[in-house]
Amino acid sequence: MITPACHYLAERLMVATSGFVDWVVNVCGYTAKMHVVFHPVMIRRYVSRDDVAWGDKIRRDYRSLLLRIAEVVVPDAGAIPFESLNTETPTLPYTDRELGRLESWARGQSSAQRRRDAGLILGFAAGAGLDPWEIQHLRDDDVVVGRAGVRVTVAGSVPRDVTVMLRWEDLVRDSLTGRSGRNWVFGPATRTSTFNAITPFIRRTDRGSEPTPVPTRMRQTWLVTHLAARTPADLIMTAGGLTKPEHLATSLAHIPALHSPQERRRVIGEARSGRHNQP
Structure with missing residues:
Protein backbone atom coordinates (compact mmCIF):
# COMPACT_ATOMS: atom_id res chain seq x y z
CA MET A 1 0.00 0.00 0.00
CA ILE A 2 2.68 2.51 1.03
CA THR A 3 5.29 2.02 -1.71
CA PRO A 4 3.05 2.74 -4.75
CA ALA A 5 1.50 5.77 -3.04
CA CYS A 6 4.90 7.20 -2.06
CA HIS A 7 6.46 6.68 -5.49
CA TYR A 8 9.69 5.46 -3.89
CA LEU A 9 11.34 2.07 -4.36
CA ALA A 10 10.57 -0.35 -1.53
CA GLU A 11 14.27 -0.95 -0.84
CA ARG A 12 14.84 2.79 -0.42
CA LEU A 13 11.93 3.14 1.97
CA MET A 14 13.22 0.22 4.04
CA VAL A 15 16.55 1.98 4.64
CA ALA A 16 14.78 4.87 6.36
CA THR A 17 11.85 3.08 7.98
CA SER A 18 13.53 0.07 9.59
CA GLY A 19 15.69 2.09 11.98
CA PHE A 20 12.95 4.65 12.52
CA VAL A 21 10.28 2.13 13.52
CA ASP A 22 12.73 0.31 15.79
CA TRP A 23 13.60 3.61 17.52
CA VAL A 24 9.97 4.68 17.99
CA VAL A 25 8.75 1.31 19.29
CA ASN A 26 11.74 -0.27 21.04
CA VAL A 27 13.68 2.78 22.22
CA CYS A 28 10.91 5.30 22.86
CA GLY A 29 8.35 2.69 23.88
CA TYR A 30 5.43 3.80 21.73
CA THR A 31 2.79 1.41 20.42
CA ALA A 32 3.39 -0.05 16.97
CA LYS A 33 0.45 1.62 15.28
CA MET A 34 0.76 3.48 11.99
CA HIS A 35 -0.83 6.74 13.15
CA VAL A 36 1.47 6.81 16.19
CA VAL A 37 4.76 5.71 14.63
CA PHE A 38 4.51 7.92 11.54
CA HIS A 39 3.14 11.03 13.19
CA PRO A 40 5.19 14.05 12.02
CA VAL A 41 6.16 14.84 15.62
CA MET A 42 7.95 11.49 15.89
CA ILE A 43 9.66 12.12 12.56
CA ARG A 44 10.87 15.52 13.74
CA ARG A 45 12.25 14.00 16.93
CA TYR A 46 13.97 11.23 14.95
CA VAL A 47 15.74 13.39 12.38
CA SER A 48 16.80 15.84 15.13
CA ARG A 49 18.54 13.19 17.26
CA ASP A 50 21.92 14.24 18.63
CA ASP A 51 23.04 10.74 19.58
CA VAL A 52 23.85 9.73 15.98
CA ALA A 53 26.59 10.93 13.63
CA TRP A 54 24.31 11.76 10.68
CA GLY A 55 25.18 14.51 8.27
CA ASP A 56 22.63 17.02 7.03
CA LYS A 57 22.09 15.11 3.79
CA ILE A 58 21.11 11.90 5.57
CA ARG A 59 18.76 13.82 7.87
CA ARG A 60 17.16 15.54 4.88
CA ASP A 61 16.76 12.25 3.01
CA TYR A 62 15.22 10.50 6.01
CA ARG A 63 12.91 13.42 6.71
CA SER A 64 11.71 13.53 3.10
CA LEU A 65 11.03 9.79 2.91
CA LEU A 66 9.35 9.53 6.31
CA LEU A 67 7.17 12.59 5.78
CA ARG A 68 5.99 11.20 2.45
CA ILE A 69 4.92 8.02 4.25
CA ALA A 70 3.21 10.15 6.91
CA GLU A 71 1.18 11.92 4.22
CA VAL A 72 -0.15 8.51 3.15
CA VAL A 73 -0.80 6.82 6.50
CA VAL A 74 -1.60 9.86 8.69
CA PRO A 75 -3.18 12.29 6.21
CA ASP A 76 -4.99 14.32 8.88
CA ALA A 77 -1.95 14.89 11.12
CA GLY A 78 -1.29 18.37 9.73
CA ALA A 79 2.01 20.12 9.07
CA ILE A 80 4.46 20.96 11.85
CA PRO A 81 7.58 23.18 11.76
CA PHE A 82 11.01 21.63 11.20
CA GLU A 83 14.40 23.21 11.75
CA SER A 84 16.34 24.00 8.60
CA LEU A 85 18.72 21.32 7.38
CA ASN A 86 20.08 23.33 4.47
CA THR A 87 23.45 24.24 5.98
CA GLU A 88 25.27 21.97 3.53
CA THR A 89 26.81 23.73 0.53
CA PRO A 90 25.86 22.52 -2.96
CA THR A 91 27.86 19.51 -4.14
CA LEU A 92 30.95 20.67 -6.00
CA PRO A 93 30.95 19.61 -9.68
CA TYR A 94 33.99 18.10 -11.36
CA THR A 95 36.20 20.24 -13.56
CA ASP A 96 36.72 19.28 -17.19
CA ARG A 97 40.20 18.02 -16.35
CA GLU A 98 38.84 15.87 -13.52
CA LEU A 99 36.23 14.38 -15.85
CA GLY A 100 39.00 13.39 -18.25
CA ARG A 101 40.84 11.64 -15.42
CA LEU A 102 37.64 9.89 -14.36
CA GLU A 103 37.21 8.56 -17.87
CA SER A 104 40.75 7.18 -17.58
CA TRP A 105 39.68 5.57 -14.29
CA ALA A 106 36.70 3.94 -15.98
CA ARG A 107 38.57 2.71 -19.05
CA GLY A 108 41.63 1.63 -17.08
CA GLN A 109 40.06 -0.99 -14.81
CA SER A 110 41.73 -4.40 -14.64
CA SER A 111 38.83 -6.48 -15.99
CA ALA A 112 36.19 -6.12 -18.68
CA GLN A 113 33.39 -6.29 -16.08
CA ARG A 114 34.92 -3.51 -14.00
CA ARG A 115 35.58 -1.35 -17.07
CA ARG A 116 31.99 -1.79 -18.16
CA ASP A 117 30.48 -0.99 -14.77
CA ALA A 118 32.76 2.00 -14.11
CA GLY A 119 31.94 3.32 -17.57
CA LEU A 120 28.21 3.00 -16.94
CA ILE A 121 28.41 4.85 -13.61
CA LEU A 122 30.30 7.74 -15.17
CA GLY A 123 28.33 7.75 -18.41
CA PHE A 124 24.90 7.66 -16.80
CA ALA A 125 25.63 9.96 -13.83
CA ALA A 126 27.73 12.62 -15.59
CA GLY A 127 26.10 12.08 -18.97
CA ALA A 128 22.43 11.70 -18.06
CA GLY A 129 22.11 12.96 -14.49
CA LEU A 130 21.05 9.61 -13.00
CA ASP A 131 21.57 8.91 -9.32
CA PRO A 132 23.04 5.61 -8.04
CA TRP A 133 19.65 4.06 -7.25
CA GLU A 134 18.46 4.73 -10.78
CA ILE A 135 21.62 3.34 -12.36
CA GLN A 136 21.56 0.07 -10.46
CA HIS A 137 17.88 -0.50 -11.30
CA LEU A 138 18.32 -0.15 -15.07
CA ARG A 139 17.64 -3.20 -17.23
CA ASP A 140 19.20 -3.85 -20.64
CA ASP A 141 16.13 -2.82 -22.60
CA ASP A 142 15.80 0.43 -20.62
CA VAL A 143 18.70 1.75 -22.71
CA VAL A 144 18.29 2.30 -26.45
CA VAL A 145 21.42 2.87 -28.52
CA GLY A 146 20.71 4.26 -31.97
CA ARG A 147 21.94 6.62 -34.64
CA ALA A 148 20.32 9.54 -32.82
CA GLY A 149 22.22 8.81 -29.60
CA VAL A 150 21.75 6.89 -26.36
CA ARG A 151 18.37 7.19 -24.65
CA VAL A 152 17.65 5.94 -21.14
CA THR A 153 14.23 5.14 -19.69
CA VAL A 154 14.34 5.70 -15.95
CA ALA A 155 11.77 4.03 -13.70
CA GLY A 156 11.51 4.44 -9.94
CA SER A 157 10.20 7.47 -8.06
CA VAL A 158 10.44 9.92 -11.01
CA PRO A 159 9.92 8.05 -14.34
CA ARG A 160 11.40 9.85 -17.34
CA ASP A 161 13.43 9.50 -20.53
CA VAL A 162 16.90 11.07 -20.73
CA THR A 163 19.35 11.36 -23.63
CA VAL A 164 23.02 10.85 -22.73
CA MET A 165 25.21 13.87 -23.48
CA LEU A 166 27.29 13.60 -26.62
CA ARG A 167 30.56 13.67 -24.65
CA TRP A 168 29.65 10.40 -22.90
CA GLU A 169 27.99 8.52 -25.76
CA ASP A 170 31.05 6.50 -26.76
CA LEU A 171 31.78 5.49 -23.17
CA VAL A 172 28.22 4.24 -22.67
CA ARG A 173 28.12 2.52 -26.07
CA ASP A 174 31.40 0.72 -25.35
CA SER A 175 30.14 -0.33 -21.92
CA LEU A 176 26.96 -1.81 -23.39
CA THR A 177 28.53 -3.73 -26.26
CA GLY A 178 27.13 -7.26 -26.59
CA ARG A 179 24.33 -6.85 -24.08
CA SER A 180 20.64 -7.62 -24.65
CA GLY A 181 17.64 -9.01 -22.80
CA ARG A 182 16.34 -8.22 -19.31
CA ASN A 183 19.52 -8.47 -17.25
CA TRP A 184 20.66 -5.68 -14.98
CA VAL A 185 22.72 -3.10 -16.86
CA PHE A 186 25.04 -2.59 -13.89
CA GLY A 187 26.92 -5.53 -12.39
CA PRO A 188 26.98 -9.21 -13.37
CA ALA A 189 23.88 -10.84 -14.81
CA THR A 190 23.65 -12.94 -11.64
CA ARG A 191 23.27 -9.93 -9.35
CA THR A 192 20.27 -10.44 -7.09
CA SER A 193 20.34 -7.39 -4.83
CA THR A 194 19.30 -3.88 -5.83
CA PHE A 195 20.45 -2.35 -2.56
CA ASN A 196 23.49 -0.05 -2.64
CA ALA A 197 25.51 -1.97 -5.24
CA ILE A 198 27.44 1.03 -6.58
CA THR A 199 29.25 2.36 -3.50
CA PRO A 200 30.92 -1.01 -2.68
CA PHE A 201 31.88 -1.39 -6.35
CA ILE A 202 33.61 2.01 -6.44
CA ARG A 203 35.55 1.13 -3.28
CA ARG A 204 36.86 -2.05 -4.94
CA THR A 205 37.92 -0.44 -8.20
CA ASP A 206 41.53 0.09 -9.24
CA ARG A 207 42.54 3.62 -8.34
CA GLY A 208 45.50 5.78 -9.15
CA SER A 209 45.77 9.56 -8.92
CA GLU A 210 42.26 10.12 -10.26
CA PRO A 211 39.77 12.15 -8.20
CA THR A 212 37.43 10.07 -6.05
CA PRO A 213 34.51 8.86 -8.20
CA VAL A 214 31.36 10.19 -6.51
CA PRO A 215 28.08 9.68 -8.42
CA THR A 216 26.37 12.64 -6.72
CA ARG A 217 29.18 14.92 -7.93
CA MET A 218 28.82 13.45 -11.41
CA ARG A 219 25.10 14.20 -11.36
CA GLN A 220 25.79 17.74 -10.11
CA THR A 221 28.27 18.17 -12.97
CA TRP A 222 25.52 17.19 -15.41
CA LEU A 223 23.19 19.81 -13.90
CA VAL A 224 25.83 22.55 -13.95
CA THR A 225 26.81 21.72 -17.53
CA HIS A 226 23.21 22.16 -18.68
CA LEU A 227 22.76 25.36 -16.68
CA ALA A 228 25.98 26.84 -18.09
CA ALA A 229 24.75 25.99 -21.60
Missing part, protein backbone atom coordinates in the same frame (compact mmCIF):
# COMPACT_ATOMS: atom_id res chain seq x y z
CA ARG A 230 21.46 27.76 -20.77
CA THR A 231 19.38 24.68 -21.38
CA PRO A 232 15.79 25.65 -20.48
CA ALA A 233 15.38 25.07 -16.75
CA ASP A 234 12.06 23.24 -17.12
CA LEU A 235 13.72 20.72 -19.42
CA ILE A 236 16.54 20.21 -16.91
CA MET A 237 13.95 19.68 -14.18
CA THR A 238 12.16 17.02 -16.24
CA ALA A 239 15.30 15.22 -17.41
CA GLY A 240 16.86 15.30 -13.94
CA GLY A 241 13.75 14.14 -12.11
CA LEU A 242 13.80 17.29 -9.97
CA THR A 243 10.74 18.57 -8.14
CA LYS A 244 11.88 21.87 -6.57
CA PRO A 245 13.20 24.70 -8.79
CA GLU A 246 15.08 26.14 -5.80
CA HIS A 247 17.31 23.06 -5.70
CA LEU A 248 18.24 23.69 -9.32
CA ALA A 249 18.91 27.38 -8.70
CA THR A 250 21.43 26.63 -5.93
CA SER A 251 23.70 25.06 -8.55
CA LEU A 252 24.19 28.49 -10.12
CA ALA A 253 26.72 29.12 -7.34
CA HIS A 254 29.17 27.03 -9.39
CA ILE A 255 28.80 29.21 -12.50
CA PRO A 256 30.29 32.67 -11.83
CA ALA A 257 28.72 34.23 -14.92
CA LEU A 258 25.25 33.14 -13.81
CA HIS A 259 25.59 33.54 -10.04
CA SER A 260 23.27 36.48 -9.48
CA PRO A 261 19.79 37.17 -8.07
CA GLN A 262 18.53 37.93 -11.59
CA GLU A 263 19.68 34.57 -12.97
CA ARG A 264 18.28 32.76 -9.95
CA ARG A 265 14.88 34.34 -10.56
CA ARG A 266 15.11 33.48 -14.25
CA VAL A 267 15.91 29.83 -13.57
CA ILE A 268 13.16 29.43 -10.97
CA GLY A 269 10.60 31.15 -13.18
CA GLU A 270 11.60 29.12 -16.22
CA ALA A 271 11.49 25.88 -14.22
CA ARG A 272 7.99 26.63 -12.98
CA SER A 273 6.63 27.70 -16.34
CA GLY A 274 7.02 24.30 -18.03
CA ARG A 275 6.59 26.01 -21.39
CA HIS A 276 9.27 23.96 -23.14
CA ASN A 277 7.52 20.74 -22.04
CA GLN A 278 4.24 21.65 -23.65
CA PRO A 279 3.21 19.50 -26.69
